[in-house]
Each structure stands twice: as C-alpha cells, then as structure tokens.
Amino acid sequence: MTEQENLQTPLLSAQSVTKTYGPHLGCSDISFDLYPGEVIGIVGESGSGKTTLLNCLAGRLTPDTGAIFYTDRLGSALNVHTVSEPQRRMLMRTDWAFVHQHARDGLRMTVSAGGNVGERLMAGGARHYGNIREQALDWLEKTEVDTSRIDDRPDTFSGGMQQRLQIARNLVTGPRLVFMDEPTGGLDVSVQARLLDLLRGLVAEMGLSAIIVTHDLAVARLLSHRLMVMRRGQVVETGLTDQVLDDPQDAYTQLLVSSVLHP
Amino acid sequence: MTTETQDEGLEYNFAYLDEQTKRMIRRALLKAVAVPGYQVPFAGREMPMPYGWGTGGIQVTASILESEDVLKVIDQGADDTTNAVSIRKFFQRVAGIATTEKTEEATLIQTRHRIPETPLSEGQILVYQVPIPEPLRFLEPRETETRKMHALEEYGLMHVKLYEDIARHGHIATTYAYPVKVNDRYIMDPSPTPKFDNPKMNRCAALQLFGAGREKRIYAVPPYTDVVSLDFEDHPFEIQGWDQPCSICGDSTSFLDEVIMDDQGTRMFVCSDTDHCASRQAQGYQGPGQEAAE
Ligand SMILES: Nc1ncnc2c1ncn2[C@@H]1O[C@H](COP(=O)(O)OP(=O)(O)O)[C@@H](O)[C@H]1O
Numbered sequence A: 001m002t003e004q005e006n007l008q009t010p011l012l013s014a015q016s017v018t019k020t021y022g023p024h025l026g027c028s029d030i031s032f033d034l035y036p037g038e039v040i041g042i043v044g045e046s047g048s049g050k051t052t053l054l055n056c057l058a059g060r061l062t063p064d065t066g067a068i069f070y071t072d073r074l075g076s077a078l079n080v081h082t083v084s085e086p087q088r089r090m091l092m093r094t095d096w097a098f099v100h101q102h103a104r105d106g107l108r109m110t111v112s113a114g115g116n117v118g119e120r121l122m123a124g125g126a127r128h129y130g131n132i133r134e135q136a137l138d139w140l141e142k143t144e145v146d147t148s149r150i151d152d153r154p155d156t157f158s159g160g161m162q163q164r165l166q167i168a169r170n171l172v173t174g175p176r177l178v179f180m181d182e183p184t185g186g187l188d189v190s191v192q193a194r195l196l197d198l199l200r201g202l203v204a205e206m207g208l209s210a211i212i213v214t215h216d217l218a219v220a221r222l223l224s225h226r227l228m229v230m231r232r233g234q235v236v237e238t239g240l241t242d243q244v245l246d247d248p249q250d251a252y253t254q255l256l257v258s259s260v261l262h263p
Numbered sequence B: 001m002t003t004e005t006q007d008e009g010l011e012y013n014f015a016y017l018d019e020q021t022k023r024m025i026r027r028a029l030l031k032a033v034a035v036p037g038y039q040v041p042f043a044g045r046e047m048p049m050p051y052g053w054g055t056g057g058i059q060v061t062a063s064i065l066e067s068e069d070v071l072k073v074i075d076q077g078a079d080d081t082t083n084a085v086s087i088r089k090f091f092q093r094v095a096g097i098a099t100t101e102k103t104e105e106a107t108l109i110q111t112r113h114r115i116p117e118t119p120l121s122e123g124q125i126l127v128y129q130v131p132i133p134e135p136l137r138f139l140e141p142r143e144t145e146t147r148k149m150h151a152l153e154e155y156g157l158m159h160v161k162l163y164e165d166i167a168r169h170g171h172i173a174t175t176y177a178y179p180v181k182v183n184d185r186y187i188m189d190p191s192p193t194p195k196f197d198n199p200k201m202n203r204c205a206a207l208q209l210f211g212a213g214r215e216k217r218i219y220a221v222p223p224y225t226d227v228v229s230l231d232f233e234d235h236p237f238e239i240q241g242w243d244q245p246c247s248i249c250g251d252s253t254s255f256l257d258e259v260i261m262d263d264q265g266t267r268m269f270v271c272s273d274t275d276h277c278a279s280r281q282a283q284g285y286q287g288p289g290q291e292a293a294e
C-alpha cells in the first residue's frame, strides 16, 4: 500500500453502531472513520454513551447492530466483531492498546512495575530478560515514572503514577491504535495537567492514532484533532476540535461549551 | 485412614473404585494422553482419606491397576514415610497386588514429589499426586480466563512470573512446580516436583499421569514426549546442585535432602530417593559421612 492510499483508508471505521442494555439505550446508530495518525475525542456528559461506544469500537462489547472494521498492517479490513476470538485477542495485545480510567483495571497490581510493562513484550515472544528490563526502564522514563521504582508493585504508587505506568504498559509494543477512557479522570488537577502534557508528547512523537473518551473539554481540546459530541446515546455534532469548541452549531454543544467557560 | 484390616468382612471391588468410576477415569486418562499436557476435568470420587493425601493420584492408580502390577509408592523420594506406607497398604488390601521399593521392579509408581533417580523404562507408569494443577492460577484467578489462555496459547503470563523471580531474587528462584511446555503446546505444572526432576520428564520412556483430587483434573505426558522448562535466553533453566555428595552413598548427582541426624543437631545431606541410596550402599558405595563414622 502506498502512503497516499494509506492516508485515504480509514484505520477504524464504525458503521451504524447501536448497543442497548435491555430497555436502556447505550449508543445509537453511530458511524465515523478514524484515519491513520488521527486523534478523535468523544465528549459528552456522564451517561451519554461514550464508554459504551468505546467498548464496542475496541471489541470489548458486541454491538446489537452495525459493524466496526479495522485495517490491519497488511491492509485488510477486519470486522472487529466477526473475526475469530483468537484473532481479536491477538489484535488487542499487539496492534491495539486500551487505557482504562481506573488504573487498577489496566494493571496487574500484584506484579512489579517492570513486569507490568514487560508483559506485552513477553506475550509477543520476548525471551531476553535483560532486553525486556531495558525496554521497561526506557518506558518508565518516557512516562516519567521514577525508574528506581521498577521492582515495586503499582499498589504502592500514587494515582498519577499508576496511570502513567498503565500508559507505559500499553505503549511499549508500539500499538497502532490506542483507546482511552477518561485517562485523566479521578486525578488531581495538577496531576492531570502533567499527564496531559505527557500524553500529548507521546501522541505527537509516536504519531499515534487514538480515540479518547472524556467528559472534560479541556482534555479533548489538548489531545484531539476531531471531536464527536454525544448526548443520550447519539452523536449530535462532529468536526475539527477548534471549530466545535469555538463555534458550536448544535444547541447542546453550545450549552456544554458555555458551561465549561462560565461555570 | 486406617491401615488395620479390621474390616475384613467387607467386600471391595478390585482396587476400591467401582467399575463405572474406573471407566470414567480411564476415559479422562485416554483424552489426557491424546492431548499431552492438557488438563482434563473428571468427576472425582470421594476417597477414604483426606485430599492432602493424594486422592487424585490414588484414583488414577486405582483405575489402571491390574492384579499382576507391582506397585511402588514414594513421598519426598522415600518409600517409608507415613503417607507412602499408608497408600501402599491401601492398595495391598483393596487390590491384593505386590509392592516393592525397587524402582526397576515396579510396573506402577505413585509419587508425591520426586521422580526416581533410576531412569524409568518403557512399560512403567509414573502417577503423580497433584495439589494445584493450574500453572496460570497464581496471576490469573479466573478459571474461565485461564482456560481461554490455554486454548489460545496465550502464555505470556508464565514468563511474567519468571521475570518477577529474577527481578526480586536476581535469578529464577522457583524451585518446585517449575512450569514446563509439553509437546510444544500446553504449559503444564509439574507440581510439586522439584525442578531438579524436570529434565527427567523430558522424553521419558515411561508414561506419566497426573491426578489432582481436589481440583478434579487429570493430565498426562505420553512416553518420549518433549517437556521443556521455561526460561529466558540470558537466564537459562538450571537444576539445583549441592556442594557436597550424599553423606551415606557418596552420590554427587542425586537430589539431596538436609537431615538432622542426632540430638546435637548434626546435619548432613543424604539422597532423597531412599531406594537409590540403599542400592548404591548395597553396591559398596560410601559417602563422607560413612567414612567418618568408621
Ligand atoms: N452494563 C450496563 N447495564 C445497563 N445499562 C448500562 C450499562 N452500562 C451503561 N449503561 C447505561 O448506558 C448509558 C450510557 O452509559 P455509558 O456508556 O457508561 O456513558 P458515559 O461513558 O458517557 O458516561 C447510560 O444510561 C448507562 O446507565
């Protein structure tokens, strides 16, 4: 595939994705394309369906209707929910990364920081302890986790450190697509700012493609190129981040933006 | 468990278990042999002894025992511990089979920890009593998830365990239940065998059967199957070694236990395989402890 074609083929394509929980709507009829190197932010108030959509996109929840296609390294479009389970799990631990809001959901709390970062390498067949450790140290440094803590368990880390460790653990194998659910949620404001800087640096440096769910418009503005605004399970507005935030067209988006600017 | 035969009036089926149960366990064993290293669930029976006594191994032995079999039972390598003696007597009583302490005379050997030092031969069967069959359990408590990991050969976690060992101790400190890969497919826990014995499992001429009573799992390694201990390129698998030979028989290649010899707390290292040590003594071998005593 040439560079030209590569940029025209979406990395991820969502087509009319709907997910309900019994009588409750999760998300409804959502379609969009994510192109290589692009970061899309999904914003909206609590309960608007952001996490539901993200989990469907990442193969963690099966939509009721609709489909999600992922273009793999060979250029084949894989239906995320109909490929075999081994293939889907393989994608999840190689091409994809998932950063959970609560670090404990994304870390092994009884395994050292180094072991946490090394797991994906070992899952991929790395069998040289020295190299694994070197890469773990490198990633702790990149994510600003004190490297002298490499043998400590994450349950002795602060919330911000745990979240940075989770990011290191996810990015160590150079994934092509990163899903993040409220990556800065639950952290103190100053800790959030540092994490955001870090994420922004990594996204730019690695040219990551990412889908970031957040209820925090400031986070969305800093990290994403494009925005999708959700309300009651539906996308009410999409566009370039600055356009949506500076000149919102939808009434709900206007409310959302104004409530942030004038709390 | 009583070893007195006060219950002579009672009629047991041969080897205690009823034929239907034996058939069920044999089916599980056949499946286990067909898929080396794969844990086959089976509907275990209550045995007249507590789980810690090796009920899994006993059920396997009971299901495959024939009247002409010669049974050896070892516990920590010894034929004469309470546990080994009880199990031997149990089968003498319920199956009337011959027993032996000699590895080469046995057709069936039930063991709790060790693999005999004398190489096993074709036609012999080694039955292991297993307390914890699942090697992935320590990091992944969910049974549904460990099953999936086996099915999909997702074994990265096993190396995370070894990584943690090296990070903490500077070397792979796991000495018992050291994980192996069987037939280049399934990861298996040889629990609670010392890693010293792992190389003996590899391409062993005898059939190896594993029974876990509490968790109701059976697995197997057919004769001449590859059994490879997991490791890292820069931290290769190594077996334990000792600075001194067996005090009694002078062997420097067997697995040694540290034992306290007298009230003064004198310690010495002796073969854990009592039959091996006795055979060497009978052949005239002597260790440093014996020379000193003379
Ligand atoms: N497991 C579930 N069972 C039932 N309803 C759920 C479940 N998860 C989410 N919901 C509902 O789906 C809607 C969307 O939730 P969610 O995707 O978590 O929104 P957000 O991430 O934007 O806060 C909410 O009304 C929520 O109550």
Ligand SMILES: [Mg+2]
Pocket: A050, A051, A052
């Ligand atoms: Mg959410």
Ligand SMILES: [Zn+2]
Pocket: B246, B247, B248, B249, B250, B251, B270, B271, B276, B277, B278, B280
């Ligand atoms: Zn000896």
